[in-house]
Amino acid sequence: MTVAVVVVAVLLSAAAALALTRVxxxxxxxxxxxxxxxxxxxxxxxxxxxxxxxxxxxxLPILVVLSTLGFVGSVxxxxxxxGEEA
Amino acid sequence: xxxxxVLDVLVGIFLVAGxxxxxxxxxxxxxxxxxxxxxxxxxxxxxxxxxxxLLALAMSLRNGADxxxxxxxxxxxxxxxxxxxxxxxxxxxxxxxxxxxxxxVDELADRSGTAHDRGE
Numbered sequence: 681m682t683v684a685v686v687v688v689a690v691l692l693s694a695a696a697a698l699a700l701t702r703v704x705x706x707x708x709x710x711x712x713x714x715x716x717x718x719x720x721x722x723x724x725x726x727x728x729x730x731x732x733x734x735x736x737x738x739x740l741p742i743l744v745v746l747s748t749l750g751f752v753g754s755v756x757x758x759x760x761x762x763g764e765e766a
Numbered sequence: 767x768x769x770x771x772v773l774d775v776l777v778g779i780f781l782v783a784g785x786x787x788x789x790x791x792x793x794x795x796x797x798x799x800x801x802x803x804x805x806x807x808x809x810x811x812x813x814x815x816x817x818x819x820l821l822a823l824a825m826s827l828r829n830g831a832d833x834x835x836x837x838x839x840x841x842x843x844x845x846x847x848x849x850x851x852x853x854x855x856x857x858x859x860x861x862x863x864x865x866x867x868x869x870x871v872d873e874l875a876d877r878s879g880t881a882h883d884r885g886e
Contacts, residue, residue, distance in 0.1 A: 681854045684778030684806030695811070697876055698792030702804070710858050714808045717850065718795060721811040721881040722788045724839075728819040729781050740835045747816075747839050751846035762857035 685733050692726045709761045713754050720750035771827050780822035786813035800865045801858040805851055812847045816840070 699722060702715035724746050727739045787810045794807025820836045827833070859862055859874065866872065 681774060681778055684782055688781045689787040691782070691789045694786035695785070695792035697788075698796050700794040701802075708863050709855060710799070710863055711804060713833075713854060714801060715795050715802050718788075718808045718811060721816055722868070724816050725784050725788055725819045725841075728823045729784070729813070732781060732819070732823040733779055737827055737829070737832045737835075740832060740839075741855075742833065743839050744842070747842045747846070751842075751850055754850045756792050757821060757857055758850070758853045758857045762860055 777822045784815045784819035
């Protein structure tokens with residue numbers, strides 16, 4: 681189990697670093713939106729993995745909020761990027 | 767080997783699989799050339815990666831009330847990912863952020879009001 685914990689931590693950290701690189705480098709707002717969505721999914725994965733390893737359900741409400749936030753945030757940014765009327 | 771050990775091993779395997787999918791998405795985000803192909807790699811952790819980790823969490827907690835919350839999270843993730851992807855793809859096409867030479871078919875090319883129509 682300890683090996684799995686270390687492996688998952690390394691994988692998720694590397695994935696988050698790569699997604700963050702794409703958020704920083706862009707080049708367009710839409711690339712950043714896609715990368716930010718991936719970053720939120722990775723955060724959900726990291727919190728879920730931590731809860732699974734330590735067997736607690738404390739962070740489950742945070743997972744619900746994060747999945748909502750990813751959707752609402754990307755939709756808002758995309759509407760801004762495409763310049764649509766409300 | 768009793769049931770708890772088997773479940774723990776499965777938890778570990780599913781967690782590592784979810785982490786691998788997230789890493790694949792990160793590599794794809796860096797290496798793919800335009801928004802549409804990056805969206806393709808972005809869907810891996812959004813759907814299968816998160817579902818695998820939620821499954822591992824469900825097998826680790828083994829509790830009915832927590833299972834309801836996990837189903838809620840997974841269902842929300844499944845239902846919102848295509849919506850957001852459709853909006854991103856449409857915005858990318860309309861603002862001309864698509865590599866036309868990498869498209870096999872462009873079914874919107876002869877529609878009026880698209881980015882292609884305005885010569886962008």
